[in-house]
Amino acid sequence: CKLGQSVFLCCLYTFPSLSRLFYRYRDLAPQLVPLSYIDKPDVKLPYELIGSMAELKDNPFRQRIAEVFSEDGEGNMTLDDFLDMFSVLSEMAPRDLKAYYAFKIYDFNNDDYICKSDLEKTVNKLTRNELTLEEVCLVCDKVIDEADQDNDGRLSVEDFQHMIARAPDFLSTFHIRI
C-alpha cells in the first residue's frame, strides 16, 4: 500500500477508489509526485494544476473549492488535501459534512458567515454576471430573508445546514464523480 493505512482510515473512500484518486493526483504532475508515499514526501501541487483537472476545469467555484480544501488556503494541495476534497465530494460523505464544506465554499471572505457580499459573489458566479445589480440584490435579500433563522442578517453554519436539510437534491448535486 503506497499510501498507508492511515489515509485509508481517515477518508471516506474505499481502497480501489483511493488508488484511483492517487493516480489522478499523480497524473496532474508526474514529474513532481513520487510513486511511493512511504517516506512521506512533502509535495504540493499548485492551484493552476488542480484547477485544470477535468472535473474542476469548468466549475465556477473551482477556486473556492481548492482554497477551502487546501491546507494553506490558497489552493495549493497536498495529496492529503486532494483526497480530502474528493472524499467530501463523494457519494459516501454524510449530509452534515457536505453541508459544512459547501458552506465554506460559499463563504467567500472566510468569516464563518455567509453574508450578503458572499451571496452576491455566488449569484454572479452562478449566472455569469448576467443579472443586473438590483436583481442580484433582490435575490440575495430574499435568500437571507428565507434562510436566516435567527435574524442576524446573515447565514451561519446552522442556518445553512437547516436549509440543506430541506433540499434533498443537495446530496446528489454536491458530488463530483471521479
Next chain:
Amino acid sequence: MDTQSNQLKEKHPDIESLGSTSEKRQTHFPFSHPFKWIQRKLALSTNATISIVYSNLKGEIAEDPHSEHLLADTLDFPGLLTPESLNAEGERSSELPESSSQVAASDQKMVFVNFSHSSASIEEGSFSQSYNRRQADLVYRMPSSLLRLDSNAETYDKDKYKHEEKLIKNLASISSKERVKAIQKTPKTMKEKRDIRNKVLMEKTKKSVSSSTQINCCTQCLYKTALSYQRFKNGMSEYLHLLQLWQKTLKVIGGKFGTSVLSYFVFLKWLLTFNIFSFLVNFSFITIPQLIASGPNNLSFNGLELLTGAGYFKKTVLYYGFYTNSTITKTENNSSYDMQLAYIFTIGIYFIICFFSLVYSMAKSFRKNFINPQTYSGSAAKLLCIWDFNITNEKAVKLKQSNLSTQIKESLSEVTLEVLNLSPKQRIARIAVHLLVWMASLGIAAACCAGVYFFSRNNLQLLEGNKSELENEAATLVLPIVVSLLNLLIPFCFALFGLIEKFQYPRHQLYATVIRNVFLKIAIIGILCYYWLNDVATSEKECWESLVGQDIYRLIVIDFIFCLLASFFGEFVRRIIGTKCCKKLGVPEFDIARNVLDLIYTQTLAWIGIFFAPLMPAMQIISFFIIFYVKKVSLMRNCQPPRKVWRASQMTTLFIFLLFFPSFTGVLSVMAVIIWRRTPSKQCGPFQGLTSIIDAVSGWMHILDSYSSSKWVVWIYYNLIGSVHFFFILTVIVLIITYLYWQIIEGRRIMVRLLHEQIINEGKDKMFLLNKLRALQTSKLDPPKEQQERSSSSYQPYRRAALQMTASIERPFGRNGRDFYVEPSSARIPEKTSLPPADTEGCQPGISETLALALRARQQAEWEMEDNDDEDFRP
C-alpha cells in the same frame, strides 16, 4: 502553570494584582461575538483558556430573579465553589486596602469565565488548572452554539488541544468501527484527522497496557482473523469495483447533462441489477435442473420466433410448459430434485426479496428526500443548492448558467405575479379546464383498455381458426403492436393537454402528466392481466401458461423495438427538424419522466412474465443493455440539457414509489390469483394434474408430516403461514404500531414548529438586546474616559483599547472577530473601561441595566441547561 503566570506577569505588570484587587469590573456580553472577543483576548494574553475576571454583581444579582438561578446552574463544581471559599476569597480581597476602600468585601464576586468550546460537560483538567490559580467562583459556561469552534479561525493552541483531548477520550471509548466513522466525519483536514487517530490509538494502547499487559491467545487469534478479513474485504472491493457497470459512461452523462438526466440512467441500472439477480436465481434453481433432465428439441427454427416467441421456443426452457412435474433424480446417488417445489419456492422467494429491497430503497429514498417537504420551496435553497457539481462540460456549464439566470429572473417576476390574484371567474374556468382534461385523459385510458380487450379476444379466436402456422404467428403480433402504439402515442396526446391547461407551478403539470401516464399504462396492463386470467386461463387451451408467456414475450419485444424507434424519431428526426427545417423548435430535450415510465411499464410486464417464462429476466437484461447504449448515444448526439429544474431525488423517490405501488403490488396480486385460484393446465408444466398451484405446497406438507424431524416446518406452515388468525393478529399489531408512530410524528412536528418559533424569537431577542447594549455603550462611553484620566498614566493604553472596543461594537457584528483584538496586550482593558467603579454605581443605573440585560440574555441562552440547584452561593 507557574511559568505561565510568570510570563504573564512579565507581559502585564498589572496582572499581579488581579488575584486580589477587586476594582476591576467587567461587563459580560451575552453574545457570541463579544464573548469570543473576550475569550480570544484572554487566550492571547494568558495563553490559557481560563482567566479571572472580577465583577461586582451584588446589586444586579439581587435585582434580577433570573440571575440567581443562572449563577446556580453554573455551579457544576461544588468543591470549588463552596460558600466558604467564596467567603475566604472575599475576605482576602477585603484585606487589600485599595479595593476595600472602594467596594465592600462581601460584594465581591470573582467571576471565573471558562470558555469551553464544547457543549458537553467541561473537562476536569481545565478546572484543576484554574484552581491552581485559586480564583474560581462562577463558571460562565456558554452553549456551543454561541462559541462555535471553527477550524479556520485563529488557532488557540491550548484551547484546541483541550478540545482535541476530549475528543480523543471520547473516541477512544467507542468501538473501532464507529471511531473510524466518527473520524471520517469530522470536518478537518486529513492531517488533523490522522493526528487525532494516532492520538486515539495511543490512548487506547496506554489503557490496554495498563489494564492488561498480556494479550491472551484468543484475542490475538481474533485480531488476526479480523485483520485478514479486512484485507480480504479490501481485495474484494477492488474486484467488485470492476463489476460496477458504466461508471465512466455515467460520469460523462452527468458531466454533460447534470444530475437530472443522470437519474434516468441510474434508475435503468438499478432495474438491471434486479433483473440480473432474478435471472441468476431462476437460471440456477429452475433452468439448470430442467436442462439436465430435458430431452432434445425437434422443432424447426425460422427466425420469426425471435419476434413472436412461439414455434421453436415453445419447447425450450423459456416457457413454463416445458418444465416437468416429476422429481429429477440422478441415478448414482439417491438425491432428488422436486421441480414443483423448486419452481414455486424460487419464484416466491424472488418476489419476497424484491418486495423487501423495494420497500427498503423506497423507505431510504423517502427518508432522504422528504424530510420536510412542505417547507421545501424556497429561493434560498434554490440558489445555494442548485449548482450541480457533477457538470464538467464547458458548454453545459454555460448553458446551466444562462438557464439559472433566466430562472432567477423568472422567480423575481413571479414575486410580483403571485400578488395578482385571479378573479373568481377565471378560477372557475381554470378548474373547469382541469376537470375536462382529467375526464378526457381518463376517458382515453378507458377507451384504450376497451380496445385492447377486444383486440385480445379476437386474437384468441384467431388462434383457433384454421390458418397456416405462419399466418397465425403473424396475427399474434397485432396485439402487442397495438399496445405499444397506444403506449407511444397517448402520452404525446397527454402532453398536448398541457397546452390547454395552465398550472400555477410547472411541477404540478409534471405530476399531472406522470399520473395520467401511469393510469394509462396500469390500465392497459390491468386489462391484459384480466384477459389472461379470465379468458386465456379458463379457455381449456393446451398449456395456457405458455400462451401467456408468449404474449408477454411479444409485448416486451415489440415494446423494446418501439422504444428504439421512439428514440430515433423522437430525438434524432426531431433534432434534424429542429436544426434544419424549423429553427424555432430547437434541439429536443430528453424527456425523463416518459422514459422512466416506459421502464416501469416493461419491468411490470417482466415481473408478471417471470412465472410464465422463467427466463424472462434474461431478455430484460439484453433489452436494458441495448436501451442503455441507444439512449446514451441518442442523448449525446441529439439532446440538450434540460432547461427546467428537475428535482432529481424527489422524482426518483416518486418513481421508486410508482414501481412499488401500482406496479409491484399489482404483480403480487396477479401472482396470488394464479397460485391460489387458477387451475394449472392438465398436460404441461410442473403443476399439471393439480387443482391449484398451492396444492403442491400443501401436498409437500402432508409428506413432511410423516417425518417427525420436520414437524416444526409443518407447524409453522399451518399455524403461521396458512392461518388466518395469525395474519389477523399481525395486521392488528402493525396497525397499532403504525398509529403510534403516526402520533409520535405528529408530536415531533409540533415540537419542531415550537422550536422553530423559539429560534426566531431568540434571534429577535438577540437583536433587541444588542441594539440596547450598543446604545448603552455609546452613551456610557464618556464616564469611563473621565475615570481613566483620573487614574494613573499606566492606564493610557487601556483607553485606546476601550475606544477600539467600543468602535468594534459599533460596527454591527464585525467580520471575523479578528478586528476585535488587534492588540494582545490590551487584554483586560475593557473590563475596566466599560464600567465605572462601584461607588458610582448608584448614580449610574445604566450599568446595572447593562448587566441585567446581559444576564437575561445569558439566561435565555442557557435555558436548555437549566439546573435546579438553588444553593445560595453568596457569602
